[in-house]
Amino acid sequence: MLPNSTGFWALLISVSMLALFSSACLESHADARLSKSDEEMAKRVILNNDCGLCHTLQARGLNLTGKIGPDLTEQAHRNRSPQWLQGQLTNPVSIPDHEVVPGFEGKQKLMPKFNRTSQRELNAVIEFLRSLN
Numbered sequence: 090m091l092p093n094s095t096g097f098w099a100l101l102i103s104v105s106m107l108a109l110f111s112s113a114c115l116e117s118h119a120d121a122r123l124s125k126s127d128e129e130m131a132k133r134v135i136l137n138n139d140c141g142l143c144h145t146l147q148a149r150g151l152n153l154t155g156k157i158g159p160d161l162t163e164q165a166h167r168n169r170s171p172q173w174l175q176g177q178l179t180n181p182v183s184i185p186d187h188e189v190v191p192g193f194e195g196k197q198k199l200m201p202k203f204n205r206t207s208q209r210e211l212n213a214v215i216e217f218l219r220s221l222n
């Protein structure tokens with residue numbers, strides 16, 4: 090059955106509202122992207138804390154080649170939430186075996202707690218990791 094003309098316009102308006110709304114969401118997502126200075130901060134923190142002793146990370150000018158933990162080069166693909174990453178970084182043993190990268194079960198205790206840092210630096214590292222694709 091064809092919609093009457095009021096129904097048609099109502100439908101058209103809701104479809105355009107939806108399109109506007111979703112493009113606004115995409116934009117706000119883009120706004121949440123890491124600033125250049127936060128990216129520099131994150132890289133400095135990662136270098137100063139020797140994450141590269143254990144992790145490979147070959148992106149954004151970093152050349153880390155560790156093999157004890159999972160490769161972080163495309164970390165964004167793991168779709169970890171900021172909260173999850175904060176748990177992983179500040180208290181690795183809090184991550185249950187079924188959530189770690191396959192092959193690294195039971196190795197949470199190897200990673201040192203990264204918790205003597207400011208929340209700002211922690212957030213920069215988290216967003217940096219989430220941007221690596």
Ligand code: HEC
Binds near residue numbers: 158159161214
């Ligand atoms: C002494 C070795 C070691 C050091 C140093 C280390 N890690 Fe890890 N890391 C591991 C191991 C082993 C795992 C895998 C077990 C786990 O998930 O806890 C891991 C897991 C991770 C994960 C989880 C990846 C995922 O999505 O499952 C992230 C993110 C991470 N490390 C980031 C870092 C960062 C950032 C640093 C530096 C602040 C760091 N690590 C320092 C050994 C290390």
